[in-house]
Amino acid sequence: MMIFLELYIRFAMVGLFAVGGGLATLPFLTAMGETTGWFTSMDISNMVAISESTPGPIGINMATYIGYQVGSNFGGAGFGILGSVVATLGEVTPCVIVIMIVSKILVKFRDSKYVEYAFYGLRAASVGLIAAALLGVAKIAFFNAETMAESGNFFMAVDYKSLILSAVIFFLITKFKKLHPIALIALSAVIGIIFKM
Amino acid sequence: MKILLQLFLIFARIGGFTFGGGYAMLPMLQKELVENKKWTTNEELIDYYAIGQCTPGVIAVNVATFIGFKKKGVLGAIFATLGMVTPSLIIVGSIAMFISGFQDYEPVQWAFSGIRAAVVALILSSMWKIAKKSLVDIFAIAIFLVVALVSFFTDLSPVIFVVSAGLLGLVLNLTGIRKAKEEKKK
Known part of the structure; x- marks a missing residue:
């Protein structure tokens, strides 16, 4: 043991x-x-x-x-x-x-101006890291590196189905703020299977 | 007791539906904790992410601990974290036990293709909400752009970005470079 x-x-x-x-x-x-x-x-x-x-x-x-x-x-x-x-x-x-x-x-130093100053920079960096992660996910979701290597054609390597689905989901979440992300994830899994993405 | 159970269930729900790691959790956290429960704010969430990135461990667990601890002390932190990891234990445990080559089944790949497309849209929408609160002036936008691009194109550790941006925030404010700019605006 x-x-x-x-x-x-x-x-x-x-x-x-x-x-x-x-x-x-x-x-x-x-x-x-x-x-x-x-x-x-x-x-x-x-x-x-x-x-x-x-x-x-x-x-x-x-x-x-x-x-x-x-x-x-x-x-x-x-x-x-x-x-x-x-x-x-x-x-x-x-x-x-x-x-x-x-x-x-x-909690102890919450009101210190030094903490506030540091967080001013930290927050911007934190959003930057989220953006970088987003770019990473987007690259995998919308772009087929293998097709690009084989054909050398950028436009053939773009996954248009995913791009459209992503745009639709973005529209839905912006338009209907009550929608839960879980519902949208489940919906897109089903769409992925139906359209053999 | 009721709050501990709620913490466990909310984080279990978030953990069970987060595909793609800690960042993909952000839309769910905003929905459940900022909008529904009002236990935290968008500003606090982004602070937790900033700290979670430069402290050891899994970011999702760090954020869960922060919120659990704020809500209900040590027990709250433990229950939120246990909630977060329970779905992984059940799902990954079952896959390890019963299904070999799970990720090779075609329908699984199709579903994930769809989910990835949704995750891009969800993170973008969450990031937008947070960016509005965090990128308050030209310096903050500059830090944001540099970190986003350098982090995407290199393998530098997030710690480097978070620590140097924190220091830069101190320097900009203490030297008065940023304040001068703010006063000019008024």
Whole structure:
């Protein structure tokens, strides 16, 4: 059972040192596989594919997947579930503690003009990072890099179906403010299947 | 007790329908927490994201912890975080257990193609709401543009952008460069 304690501690270390969101944990997980021999680079690539195509934070999905592999290799599906819970809890423990401390400090200095000045810059950068993430998603959603490489034609590589769907969804969310994002996501999954996007 | 349960359920719902990581969660957070529950504001959300990007760990969990902690202390933070991770445990756990090659099924790929298109529109609309509150003057817009472009085209860590923008915010205000500009406007 020591393996589960080790799993918890190793994932807590990843959670503590990987700064910048879920995908930032990837190099740490690769290193963990190499040191422990718990999982292979094939497991890692499956993990990324599944984590990006299932709901939930990518970092958590990756921890769950790897935890399951480690546990089930140790003693079957039951231990797999235990492994996924242990790895996930390990990964979130440092985040929760660090953020509670930051939150306390923030409340204390909320009215300080220095904090206000720093946040003036921080907010702009934060929106910038969201925009960069948006560009990344848009590139994958609207643009087929393989077609571009084969045909060399930019306009053939653009995915017009996705572009139109995206415009329709944007119109809906702007026009009908009561619509819940979940409804729009479900709708576009169905549209994706119907039109074989 | 009721609030703890609500925190758990709201974050479970958000976690269960977020495709594409922490940023894609933003539209859901705005809907559930800013518009419906009024537990936080758009300004606070963007602060949480800024901090979540330069503190360790998964951004989604960082934001959940912030809101849970603000609402109901340590227990609130724990319940919000557990809510956030529960759908992942169930969904990814089941896939790891039962379905190999889940992502290779064609209908799954079609559905995700559709979802990605929707996610672009949803993030754009959320970003617009937040940008209106955060990009208050020409300096802020300049920081925004530089961070967005450099971050998209390079692999630099978000920490670098967040920390240097924070420092720049301090410098611009303390040296009076920004204030002078504001006064001119009045």
